[in-house]
Amino acid sequence: MPAKVRFHFEPCLRILLATLSAFLLTRWSSIAVLALPWSPEQSVVTGMQLGFVVFAATVIWVFVASSLRNACLGLLPPTLLLIYFSHGAGL
Amino acid sequence: MIAPLGARIRQRMAQLHRWTGLLLGWLLFVIFLTGTLSFFRQELSLWMQPERPFIADPVPSKAAFEHAYQYLRQQAPEASHWSVTLPDARDPLLALSWRGPEGRGQVLLNPLDGRRVEARDTRGGDFFYRFHFQLHYIPVLLARYLVGIAAMMMLIALITGVITHKKILKDFFTFRGGKGQRSWLDAHNGFSVLALPFHLMITYTGLVTLMMLYIPWGMEKAFPEQEQRQHLVTDVFAFLPAEPRSGEQAAMLPWEQLLAKSEVYWQGAQVGRIQVANPGDRNAKAVLEANSDQSDILGISGHPPFMVFDAVSGELLREKVLAPAYDSYGILLGLHLGRFADWPGRWLYVLLGTAGCCMLATGLLLWTSKRRKKPGHSRAGLWIVDRLNLTTLAGFPLAVVAMFWLNRLLPLELPGRANWEIHGLFLVWLAMFLHALLRPLKRGWYEQWMLAGILLLGLPVLNLLTTDRGFPDSLLSGDWLFVGFDVVLVALAALMFRFARQKRES
Numbered sequence: 001m002p003a004k005v006r007f008h009f010e011p012c013l014r015i016l017l018a019t020l021s022a023f024l025l026t027r028w029s030s031i032a033v034l035a036l037p038w039s040p041e042q043s044v045v046t047g048m049q050l051g052f053v054v055f056a057a058t059v060i061w062v063f064v065a066s067s068l069r070n071a072c073l074g075l076l077p078p079t080l081l082l083i084y085f086s087h088g089a090g091l
Numbered sequence: 092m093i094a095p096l097g098a099r100i101r102q103r104m105a106q107l108h109r110w111t112g113l114l115l116g117w118l119l120f121v122i123f124l125t126g127t128l129s130f131f132r133q134e135l136s137l138w139m140q141p142e143r144p145f146i147a148d149p150v151p152s153k154a155a156f157e158h159a160y161q162y163l164r165q166q167a168p169e170a171s172h173w174s175v176t177l178p179d180a181r182d183p184l185l186a187l188s189w190r191g192p193e194g195r196g197q198v199l200l201n202p203l204d205g206r207r208v209e210a211r212d213t214r215g216g217d218f219f220y221r222f223h224f225q226l227h228y229i230p231v232l233l234a235r236y237l238v239g240i241a242a243m244m245m246l247i248a249l250i251t252g253v254i255t256h257k258k259i260l261k262d263f264f265t266f267r268g269g270k271g272q273r274s275w276l277d278a279h280n281g282f283s284v285l286a287l288p289f290h291l292m293i294t295y296t297g298l299v300t301l302m303m304l305y306i307p308w309g310m311e312k313a314f315p316e317q318e319q320r321q322h323l324v325t326d327v328f329a330f331l332p333a334e335p336r337s338g339e340q341a342a343m344l345p346w347e348q349l350l351a352k353s354e355v356y357w358q359g360a361q362v363g364r365i366q367v368a369n370p371g372d373r374n375a376k377a378v379l380e381a382n383s384d385q386s387d388i389l390g391i392s393g394h395p396p397f398m399v400f401d402a403v404s405g406e407l408l409r410e411k412v413l414a415p416a417y418d419s420y421g422i423l424l425g426l427h428l429g430r431f432a433d434w435p436g437r438w439l440y441v442l443l444g445t446a447g448c449c450m451l452a453t454g455l456l457l458w459t460s461k462r463r464k465k466p467g468h469s470r471a472g473l474w475i476v477d478r479l480n481l482t483t484l485a486g487f488p489l490a491v492v493a494m495f496w497l498n499r500l501l502p503l504e505l506p507g508r509a510n511w512e513i514h515g516l517f518l519v520w521l522a523m524f525l526h527a528l529l530r531p532l533k534r535g536w537y538e539q540w541m542l543a544g545i546l547l548l549g550l551p552v553l554n555l556l557t558t559d560r561g562f563p564d565s566l567l568s569g570d571w572l573f574v575g576f577d578v579v580l581v582a583l584a585a586l587m588f589r590f591a592r593q594k595r596e597s
Contacts, residue, residue: 011106026306027308030306030308030309031308031309031312033309034309034312034313038416039414040313040314041313041323041326041412041414041416042414042415042416042417043309043313043416044309044310044313044314044323045323045327045416045417045420046416047306047309048299048302048303048305048306048309048310048420049299049302049416049419049420049423051302051305051306052243052246052295052298052299052302052305052306053295055243056243056246056247056250059107059247060104060107060247060250060251060254063103063104063106063107063251064100064103064104066099
């Protein structure tokens with residue numbers, strides 16, 4: 001019985017983590033690009049084009065990772081990096 | 092150690108692929124089908140308005156502009172916004188539209204004599220174009236978000252589909268026919284891998300066309316003021332924001348002078364569209380956009396050069412900024428719209444789009460085919476997926492053909508005629524859904540394919556009876572659009588009958 005509950009529980013958590021982290025990383029990346037040494041218009045439009053790649057890559061990473069813990073660990077560096085640069089852009 | 096890990100990753104990727112595919116496959120099929128039809132947007136509009144005169148030679152833009160200007164000055168002097176689309180190789184008529192305090196209007200003019208063309212009230216190919224990114228009957232913004240989520244899932248399903256494949260090239264050259272699930276899998280692989288670069292490109296670039304809606308946060312941070320954002324929107328979309336009128340009348344410079352300036356700057360590229368905000372006012376502004384069909388001069392970009400003028404003094408206020416991010420956006424947009432494509436290119440787009448529809452269809456059929464074999468699987472889930480597959484894969488194309496029938500059959504003076512064509516499509520689709528629920532599955536497939544085939548085969552006949560542009564006439568006058576339409580309809584009918592026969596024999 002516990003094994004069966006776990007079986008359904010884990011994919012649900014992965015879906016939740018994938019959606020949430022992909023949304024947040026896309027959001028932060030679209031702001032972090034403002035730290036690029038270009039005009040703000042160019043950075044904004046670059047961020048928009050890259051955002052979809054960030055989203056897809058994040059979702060896939062969460063499902064590639066061998067466990068939920070590893071998925072979170074892997075998300076940590078890009079998250080910190082993007083938050084750092086978003087802050088630099090005047091967050 | 093590495094191999095089992097790889098296998099586990101592939102398994103999880105397969106799971107993600109299966110569920111994103113199943114949940115959004117039906118919506119994506121409908122989006123892909125209407126999007127594929129949109130590559131023939133102008134041609135569908137021409138076919139759906141058979142009253143439009145057949146004009147063999149395009150008209151020089153200057154004369155056409157003068158007709159447009161005179162018409163708008165007389166009929167819509169109070170409008171806040173005018174838009175004129177010039178004739179080109181794909182659409183020989185002048186299309187005018189305006190909006191303002193008194194509402195909106197649009198009209199088609201013959202560019203030769205400036206006279207109004209009376210044609211039946213229909214949305215034409217524009218319906219499919221609009222539907223493929225904002226659906227129908229639901230609020231535009233909500234629909235665009237829904238389509239965006241579906242497109243994102245599609246992008247993820249494509250990438251996970253590739254990772255799932257161990258032997259992508261070998262699978263591509265394998266087809267085992269007549270073997271149920273195995274055949275569906277081979278067909279699915281074939282359609283997916285054959286056109287994989289296209290599928291990835293069209294999905295990603297589709298998201299990019301609405302990027303300002305989906306990823307607005309950078310823009311909001313960098314430009315907190317509404318006015319600053321408007322400048323960006325103008326730069327990216329050549330869109331003129333509404334500005335208040337000054338209330339002071341002023342004569343506008345003849346458009347010919349603005350045209351002359353643009354032609355110098357654009358190395359001879361033709362103007363495709365002119366928009367005027369606040370015409371006849373001291374604040375009047377005009378945007379001239381090059382026609383993005385001219386790939387010999389402009390390349391494949393879907394973001395053609397444009398210029399914003401003070402329409403009274405003729406001063407150049409703003410023009411397309413040449414910058415890497417805008418250029419790459421233009422190329423992505425151009426790849427999605429395919430407007431640069433000539434006839435063989437456009438057909439290639441349509442064939443690849445059709446491969447996308449087939450990929451989605453075979454993927455959905457594979458899902459049920461796999462589960463039918465497993466004894467423990469929930470029958471109720473399978474039953475409903477089977478019925479939704481039938482409704483979407485056979486019922487929706489059938490409803491599209493029914494719309495073409497209504498285009499020819501609905502009385503011309505019917506109020507709200509254009510909307511009734513669309514209501515008709517959805518009513519027929521609803522009927523197909525009920526039919527799918529009530530009939531045994533195999534009979535259901537057979538009957539819907541047969542009906543679709545009969546409707547397709549009947550269309551050239553209906554066209555012959557209800558218009559003066561039937562097959563013999565159009566063949567004699569060299570009206571290749573109408574000839575081509577009939578040929579394609581008959582070929583599609585043959586395909587539907589083949590599908591139907593397969594269902595009866597199996």
